[in-house]
Amino acid sequence: MAIVDTAPAQREKADTRLIVKDLGKTYVTGKDAHEIFRGVELDVEPGSIVSVVGPSGVGKTTLLRCLAGLLPATTGTISVGGRMVTGPVPEMGVVFQDYSRSLLPWMHSRENVALPLESKGVRKAERNRIAEEALAAVGLEGAGHKYPWQMSGGMQQRVAIARAIAYQADILLMDEPFASVDAQTRFDLEDLALDLRRRLGVSIVLVTHDIDEAVYLADQVVVLSGKPASVVDLVEVDLGTERDQLTTKSLPAFTEARSRVLRQIRR
Amino acid sequence: MLIDSARPATKAVRVPTPETPWYRTRAGLLLGRVAVGVFLVLLWWLADALDVLPDTLLPSPLSVANAFVTLTTEPDFWFAMLQTVSNALIALALALVVGIPIGLVLGLLPKAERATRFLLDLGRSFPVIALLPVMILLLGVSSQMEILVIFLAVLWPVLLQTIYGSRRLDPVVRDTARVYRFTLPIRFLKVLLPAASPFIMTGIRVAGSLSILVAMAVELLAWTPGLGSDMGRALVDERPEIALGYFFWAGVLGIALNALLQFLEDKILVWNARADQGATNA
Amino acid sequence: MKTLKAGIEQAWLPIILVLVWWIASEWWWHSTTDPKKVFLPPLSQIWGAFVTEAASGNLAANTFASLRNILLGLLVAVVVGVAVGTAVGSSRAARMLLNPYLQFARSVPQVALVPIIIGAFGLTWLPKIWAIAIACVWPILLNTVDGIRAIDPAVQDMTKAYQFTRPLKLVRVTLPAALPQIMAGIRVSLGIAVVVMVVSEIYGSTEGIGYFINYEKGLYRGPETWMATLVVGLIGYLLSLAFLLVEKTTLRWYHESAQ
Numbered sequence: 001m002a003i004v005d006t007a008p009a010q011r012e013k014a015d016t017r018l019i020v021k022d023l024g025k026t027y028v029t030g031k032d033a034h035e036i037f038r039g040v041e042l043d044v045e046p047g048s049i050v051s052v053v054g055p056s057g058v059g060k061t062t063l064l065r066c067l068a069g070l071l072p073a074t075t076g077t078i079s080v081g082g083r084m085v086t087g088p089v090p091e092m093g094v095v096f097q098d099y100s101r102s103l104l105p106w107m108h109s110r111e112n113v114a115l116p117l118e119s120k121g122v123r124k125a126e127r128n129r130i131a132e133e134a135l136a137a138v139g140l141e142g143a144g145h146k147y148p149w150q151m152s153g154g155m156q157q158r159v160a161i162a163r164a165i166a167y168q169a170d171i172l173l174m175d176e177p178f179a180s181v182d183a184q185t186r187f188d189l190e191d192l193a194l195d196l197r198r199r200l201g202v203s204i205v206l207v208t209h210d211i212d213e214a215v216y217l218a219d220q221v222v223v224l225s226g227k228p229a230s231v232v233d234l235v236e237v238d239l240g241t242e243r244d245q246l247t248t249k250s251l252p253a254f255t256e257a258r259s260r261v262l263r264q265i266r267r
Numbered sequence: 268m269l270i271d272s273a274r275p276a277t278k279a280v281r282v283p284t285p286e287t288p289w290y291r292t293r294a295g296l297l298l299g300r301v302a303v304g305v306f307l308v309l310l311w312w313l314a315d316a317l318d319v320l321p322d323t324l325l326p327s328p329l330s331v332a333n334a335f336v337t338l339t340t341e342p343d344f345w346f347a348m349l350q351t352v353s354n355a356l357i358a359l360a361l362a363l364v365v366g367i368p369i370g371l372v373l374g375l376l377p378k379a380e381r382a383t384r385f386l387l388d389l390g391r392s393f394p395v396i397a398l399l400p401v402m403i404l405l406l407g408v409s410s411q412m413e414i415l416v417i418f419l420a421v422l423w424p425v426l427l428q429t430i431y432g433s434r435r436l437d438p439v440v441r442d443t444a445r446v447y448r449f450t451l452p453i454r455f456l457k458v459l460l461p462a463a464s465p466f467i468m469t470g471i472r473v474a475g476s477l478s479i480l481v482a483m484a485v486e487l488l489a490w491t492p493g494l495g496s497d498m499g500r501a502l503v504d505e506r507p508e509i510a511l512g513y514f515f516w517a518g519v520l521g522i523a524l525n526a527l528l529q530f531l532e533d534k535i536l537v538w539n540a541r542a543d544q545g546a547t548n549a
Numbered sequence: 550m551k552t553l554k555a556g557i558e559q560a561w562l563p564i565i566l567v568l569v570w571w572i573a574s575e576w577w578w579h580s581t582t583d584p585k586k587v588f589l590p591p592l593s594q595i596w597g598a599f600v601t602e603a604a605s606g607n608l609a610a611n612t613f614a615s616l617r618n619i620l621l622g623l624l625v626a627v628v629v630g631v632a633v634g635t636a637v638g639s640s641r642a643a644r645m646l647l648n649p650y651l652q653f654a655r656s657v658p659q660v661a662l663v664p665i666i667i668g669a670f671g672l673t674w675l676p677k678i679w680a681i682a683i684a685c686v687w688p689i690l691l692n693t694v695d696g697i698r699a700i701d702p703a704v705q706d707m708t709k710a711y712q713f714t715r716p717l718k719l720v721r722v723t724l725p726a727a728l729p730q731i732m733a734g735i736r737v738s739l740g741i742a743v744v745v746m747v748v749s750e751i752y753g754s755t756e757g758i759g760y761f762i763n764y765e766k767g768l769y770r771g772p773e774t775w776m777a778t779l780v781v782g783l784i785g786y787l788l789s790l791a792f793l794l795v796e797k798t799t800l801r802w803y804h805e806s807a808q
Contacts, residue, residue, distance in 0.1 A: 513661075
């Protein structure tokens, strides 16, 4: 299950634009049908960050799982770099909400990070090198020998992010990645996401219920609301790529975007 | 054509696959299981027809089914079953009478854990059936000997589970009972026993299944009266289909006993939970 | 110092009981006139029998034969149980359809198969290995199914999202994840293996420690019969101890992460 167009393309930045058209998902059990969301349109340019916000239970996680290829969508199309996508692809790395449960406890963190590469057929020395680099990129240099259960929540989440990076993903899909850590760790991880975009040029689609976080990180905020859910607003956030927790959050543009998002959700 | 936009788009959307597979429906599951059973019997019949295994090992399914049914018409069969079951249940009752009090006491004494660890591990891993020859030397071939062997075998699950249950008694509850000077019998009955009862019930259930298995093993090897020795006799008489009939009946017996004990366990635990609720509501 | 204290705390009761047994049985034996006392020999005679048989190599040969049967039977049970259990556990359909049959297979008196198998295939060691394997496969199989079923959906998602190849997923993810349950199943099977071994050797055999017990009983030699019985108990204990060590090493991650 992967890319429909089989032309082997080089990994260029232009090739990693994620375009979602008219995406919808309906669950059918017996005779009942539950429409979760409909008509979702996204345009994630290479190196940009898109936040998806909405009230609890609206279907944000379902949307992300469809993007990741873990769930087949009922209607609509997803394309990466112009190629249609119907399942998990090498260009997309996923960071799950339950990071601690997606890390394997019988392997230390470097092995966890390197494991998807083993599936790709990368040789051992190369795998370890890439894994070490990825761990360093998320600030866990030297922690490769530690087991997930020996690490804090924040560190475990960094390992999960490192795993997505090591996979050479151009697009990171993150499902409420910073929800289960304390506030200080959350700020550090948010800045890490910005840092990764700056240094590696990855695009990020981030699902969150935290509006501050959504606006702080994003170039675009997609507001999902309603039942069935749909995109009620698309807020462009013009705060530049250099941001920090103190100054950015006191800018008027931040407050304005934030209020607009909040209003849309409340509607 | 009116398009009602407020309703979820059911007809307009083409859903590729149904989300409930066939085997998860009640009818589908039953049919599927029956189909598997039929398939297994067919395999058996084929193996028998092709003489893959000697007839002394694998008689035809028809002959076994026939024996299975015919056995119920023979009074000797029911008598043997009564023998086996009564041996097993007497031994089980003895194991409960001995094992539960000792287990409760041992669980309460923290010092006893270290001192008894070796003995309990030894007892747990000891294959009691190995005691059969010495038991025969001492007590001869008799039902009493059989009951003693079963007792020794089923004592351990009951004892061990009771000890676990007793050990896990919330220290707060234990201290409260002590502070309020509940007398020892009350402490035992109202505090310790209910708290340990889930574990004790598990022990009884395990012991129950085990008692039938050990009873049959003793009867097979020592020829004490019961289902096991009848099965052994069928083998000596070169009637393997009858032996397999006994074999399957023993399986049915084990399942029935387990179901009964599970039922009792659920009843007692519900009663227990209700008592807890009553206590907190009071 | 700490381990010495722990050692004493665990050893004093058994040692005292052995001493009491030695003294009491000796006293009883010399004071009673019951003709059946031959069958309840004092510990001193049991020990004497042990020394004699151990020196002659008889004990070692028979013990080795029994251990060989147990280990080979268990090996077959593990291989078949894990393989079939993995296949069944990975398919929800297979699991639901086969469940009643697997539960029934577990409830039948496995020991009853011993006379059937020995009757058909003879007194040699190979049929005993089959008997042990057949009896032991069920706990391992069922536990493997449970272990596979209990794999965290987050892990399943992760392997799907990162496009894990099937062999890699099986070896590096599925089996290690199910290993705690599989080991629990093997632990149960170990006890069953010892029992089936004893039964098969008492029923029909020309070697083995169970055969030894029965042989000595046939000669009405009390001390030797008791001695061999205790040796079987010791074997059972040592095997479970050895397995506990294996479990501790392979499941270190499991025990340490469960905090």
